[in-house]
Structure formats: C-alpha cells, structure tokens
Amino acid sequence: MNKLYIFTPDKLGTISPGIYGHFSEHLGGVIYDGIWVGEGSDVPNIRGFRAELVEKLKAINPPMLRWPGGCFAEIYDWRDGIGPREKRPVRINWWHNHDHRYEPNEVGTDEFIFFCRLIGAEPYIAANITSMTPLDIRDWIDYCNTPNGITTYAKLREENGNPEPFNVKYWGVGNETWGGGGNMTPEVYAHEYRKYATIMSNTDPTIKLIGSGANSIDYSWTKRFMEIFASSDKIMSYFSLHYYCGSSGHPTEFTVDEWYQLLSQAAGIEYCLRRHWNYICGFGMERHAKLAIDEWGAWHPEGSGPSKGYNLFEQQNTMRDAMIAALTLNIFNNNCDKVEIAAIAQLVNNLHTLFLASGHNLITTPTYHIFDMYKGHQGGEAIRTAVDKNEDITFKNPNNGRESHIPKLSFSASIKDSKLTLTIANLSHDTSEVLSLEPIGIKLADSAQIGILTHTDYHAHNTFEDPENVKAEYKTADISDGVVTVPAASIVAITVDIV
Numbered sequence: 001m002n003k004l005y006i007f008t009p010d011k012l013g014t015i016s017p018g019i020y021g022h023f024s025e026h027l028g029g030v031i032y033d034g035i036w037v038g039e040g041s042d043v044p045n046i047r048g049f050r051a052e053l054v055e056k057l058k059a060i061n062p063p064m065l066r067w068p069g070g071c072f073a074e075i076y077d078w079r080d081g082i083g084p085r086e087k088r089p090v091r092i093n094w095w096h097n098h099d100h101r102y103e104p105n106e107v108g109t110d111e112f113i114f115f116c117r118l119i120g121a122e123p124y125i126a127a128n129i130t131s132m133t134p135l136d137i138r139d140w141i142d143y144c145n146t147p148n149g150i151t152t153y154a155k156l157r158e159e160n161g162n163p164e165p166f167n168v169k170y171w172g173v174g175n176e177t178w179g180g181g182g183n184m185t186p187e188v189y190a191h192e193y194r195k196y197a198t199i200m201s202n203t204d205p206t207i208k209l210i211g212s213g214a215n216s217i218d219y220s221w222t223k224r225f226m227e228i229f230a231s232s233d234k235i236m237s238y239f240s241l242h243y244y245c246g247s248s249g250h251p252t253e254f255t256v257d258e259w260y261q262l263l264s265q266a267a268g269i270e271y272c273l274r275r276h277w278n279y280i281c282g283f284g285m286e287r288h289a290k291l292a293i294d295e296w297g298a299w300h301p302e303g304s305g306p307s308k309g310y311n312l313f314e315q316q317n318t319m320r321d322a323m324i325a326a327l328t329l330n331i332f333n334n335n336c337d338k339v340e341i342a343a344i345a346q347l348v349n350n351l352h353t354l355f356l357a358s359g360h361n362l363i364t365t366p367t368y369h370i371f372d373m374y375k376g377h378q379g380g381e382a383i384r385t386a387v388d389k390n391e392d393i394t395f396k397n398p399n400n401g402r403e404s405h406i407p408k409l410s411f412s413a414s415i416k417d418s419k420l421t422l423t424i425a426n427l428s429h430d431t432s433e434v435l436s437l438e439p440i441g442i443k444l445a446d447s448a449q450i451g452i453l454t455h456t457d458y459h460a461h462n463t464f465e466d467p468e469n470v471k472a473e474y475k476t477a478d479i480s481d482g483v484v485t486v487p488a489a490s491i492v493a494i495t496v497d498i499v
C-alpha cells in the first residue's frame with residue numbers, strides 16, 4: 001500500500017495565518033449586494049453588512065482581508081468614502097467601461113474596518129500610488145492609525161464615530177503597477193516605491209508594506225525591481241505576486257482533459273513562486289520581502305454565475321475550483337518559509353469565489369469548504385511529507401494537443417497544539433487512492449476527525465436552488481490501522497491528536 005510519510009523532525013516553518021487571506025474589491029457584485037446590502041435592506045444585516053455572510057465567514061477564521069482593489073484601488077480617493085454616507089460623492093468606477101456601474105462610496109474606510117472587526121480579519125489596505133501623492137497616503141495612514149484626539153485626521157475619524165485608531169498593519173504600495181497600476185517599468189516602480197515607502201513608513205513605523213510584484217511568470221519584473229530596491233533603505237515586508245489560472249472552456253461543463261489542464265496550470269504556481277523567491281534571495285532580500293500572493297485563483301470566461309453576467313467576473317465554482325484551492329493551499333503550506341500572505345480572488349460574486357449572493361440568497365461554494373477544512377493549518381508548524389509513489393496522470397493538453405502529466409496527489413501537514421492536520425487532494429477524476437499513514441517521530445491517536453469534500457460528479461456545484469449539492473462532511477473515525485482512503489476527485493482533511 002502506498003505510504004504517506006509525515007517527517008515530524010523535518011519542520012518547514014510556521015504557516016502564517018495570512019496565507020488563508022481574502023480579497024474584496026469594488027468590482028461588480030463583490031461589495032454591493034455581496035458583502036454590503038445597506039442598513040435599510042430587508043436582508044438581515046449588521047450595520048449594512050450581510051449578516052449570514054458575516055457568520056459563515058467568521059466560521060473559517062479569515063485572517064486578513066485586502067481592499068479596496070485590485071485595479072479599483074488605483075483610482076480610489078479614500079476621502080470620498082468617509083463622513084455621512086448621504087453626502088459622499090458618486091464616482092466613475094475603474095470597471096465602468098465593462099459594466100457601466102458607478103461607485104456610490106457607501107462602503108469606505110470606516111465601514112471596511114468595521115467589517116474586518118466583525119469577521120475577525122486584519123485589514124490590508126491597497127494604497128493608490130498611481131493617482132494620489134505620498135502626502136495623500138500619509139493622510140490616509142494618519143486617519144487610520146493616529147491615536148485618539150491628536151491630529152486633525154484622528155479627530156475627523158472620531159467625528160465619524162471611531163475614536164480608537166484602526167491600527168491598520170498591512171499597506172499595499174500600489175497594485176499591478178506593470179498594468180492598471182500605472183503601466184510602469186520595474187525600474188520606474190522601484191523608484192516610486194522607494195519614495196512612497198519612505199513617507200509611509202515614516203508616518204507609522206509599525207506598518208508593514210507590500211510592494212507590487214510580478215504578473216505570474218514575469219521573472220524579470222522581480223529581478224529588475226530587486227536590483228534597484230537592494231541598494232535602497234529596504235523598507236518592505238512583502239513583495240506581491242499575482243497568479244491566475246485561466247480556462248478557455250466553460251466553468252461548469254469541461255472535459256476530463258480540461259479538468260487536468262487547469263489543475264496543472266494551478267499547480268504551476270509552485271515553480272513560479274520558487275523562481276521569484278530565487279531572485280529575491282539572489283539579491284539577499286529574503287528578510288525584507290517574503291512573498292504575498294495577494295491575488296490567486298481560477299479565472300473562467302464570464303457569465304456563469306447567478307447574475308448571468310450582470311456582476312462583472314462573477315463565475316460558478318465547481319469541484320474543480322475546490323481542487324485548485326486545495327492544491328494551491330497545500331503548496332503554500334509547503335512553502336511557508338517563502339509565502340506569508342495570500343488572498344484568493346475574490347470573496348463573493350466574483351472570480352474564484354467563496355460565496356454567491358443576491359438579495360436574500362446566499363450560498364457557499366465548494367471552495368468555501370476547502371478553507372473550512374484547511375483552517376487547522378493556520379499558525380501550525382509545517383512538516384515535510386512524502387509518498388512512496390505519486391502516480392503521474394497523463395492527459396492531452398486541450399490548448400496544444402500535447403501529451404502532458406500531473407501528479408495524482410497533493411498534500412501537506414502541520415502541527416499545532418499537539419494536533420496534526422493533514423490535507424490530501426486526489427486529483428484523479430476516476431481513481432481513488434488508499435494510503436497508509438507513516439508518522440515519523442510521533443504517535444497518533446486512534447481516533448481522528450475527518451473532513452471530506454467529494455461528489456460523484458466533479459462538475460458539481462451549488463446554486464440558489466440547490467445550495468448544498470456540494471458540502472464537506474465531517475465525522476470521527478478510527479484510524480488505528482493508519483489507512484485512509486481518498487476517493488477520486490476529492491479532498492480529505494484529517495485532524496488527529498498526537499499522543
């Protein structure tokens with residue numbers, strides 16, 4: 001029987017809870033009718049925020065929430081989103097060319113922070129460096145973080161109902177500065193970064209800055225940026241990477257080859273992050289720039305969500321998307337010495353989404369259940385794992401007709417509070433895997449908590465009409481013989497006491 005080894009003496013580092021972060025942009029239905037329904041809505045809400053979503057989100061321990069974009073961040077003036085809501089201006093949203101929607105500014109900084117507090121997440125504000133000056137961003141930090149009663153902005157915050165500082169720790173210095181965020185070269189951005197970082201960190205030396213990094217496999221971005229950054233004061237905590245895997249086929253009606261092709265593209269994130277990391281280390285910057293993969297996920301053609309295309313980028317989410325989330329989170333766990341922040345894009349009514357919502361309807365997607373099953377990893381000590389045999393699955397890449405391969409199994413393990421969490425994804429669409437656990441250096445209890453996300457059809461997804469078609473099942477099981485079965489196209493999470 002295939003053995004899965006858990007090498008407890010071989011610790012890979014601490015899994016930063018920030019790896020399990022989320023992203024909410026003022027885009028399509030993410031904010032409006034997504035997390036926000038408004039105080040006057042008959043949809044149950046907590047000061048305007050959708051109450052059911054708050055409860056369900058809290059249950060998966062979201063560590064961090066990135067806002068207000070994305071591309072939207074680069075035209076956002078934070079002053080538009082404070083003060084009495086009825087007086088706030090309506091602006092042209094970054095995305096209006098796509099969906100003809102305008103930004104009402106009902107959700108601004110105070111509301112965002114309130115939402116983060118409700119769900120127990122650290123706020124991550126992506127600051128606009130394309131169309132705002134360093135002084136504007138200084139003022140935003142001042143508004144958020146200066147103690148009560150000292151500055152004019154701290155007093156304004158108090159007038160707006162929040163005397164206590166927000167203490168926002170994570171600040172992004174631009175977004176996708178190679179694209180929507182200013183169309184810069186890495187050299188130009190490196191100089192801009194140094195300027196903004198100097199002012200921002202001087203305003204509040206306790207904040208952690210996130211530099212805007214590469215688009216996927218653009219390794220030269222990292223190399224050219226680091227060349228200039230390395231000769232500066234090195235004010236940075238994280239350097240970002242955005243990695244989407246895209247399918248040209250249908251989000252819910254795909255072939256077996258399309259299943260494997262997309263999983264294989266998703267798995268490519270490991271090679272990608274390691275190469276970027278090599279450039280960071282190559283310039284001796286590893287202490288200054290851990291990776292923040294603050295946009296990741298599957299990006300399908302539009303129109304498959306419940307709004308039928310009204311909400312820009314809204315897409316359905318099947319067992320394939322859950323599998324992508326599972327294998328990506330395993331990769332992050334196994335590379336926790338390099339990746340400290342990540343944010344799946346995006347939280348609701350959008351790309352690789354955890355929720356779909358409209359009016360009174362709210363459903364969780366298969367991907368939501370992965371975050372629930374994996375939450376035990378947050379803050380755990382990652383442990384090296386290996387199997388005797390990780391079978392290579394052969395498929396025909398639908399994009400180029402070539403024969404391609406992908407390993408059948410993806411897995412990761414961690415230890416926290418004398419408990420082992422082990423997550424295993426079986427990528428095979430039709431063959432189950434029986435594994436014999438081989439813990440090295442520890443003894444496991446006979447009884448374990450097992451969570452499983454599976455379905456007879458790997459195209460399965462949830463709809464407003466059938467909201468629980470795909471959901472994780474949890475049970476207590478006897479694992480004294482060490483044998484675990486992972487059905488085809490499913491994900492298993494095991495939590496067991498170390499005795």
Ligand code: AHR
Pocket residue numbers: 025069070071072175176295345346351
């Ligand atoms: O997540 C959607 C968009 O994708 C974001 O606004 C942008 O940063 C990325 O290109």
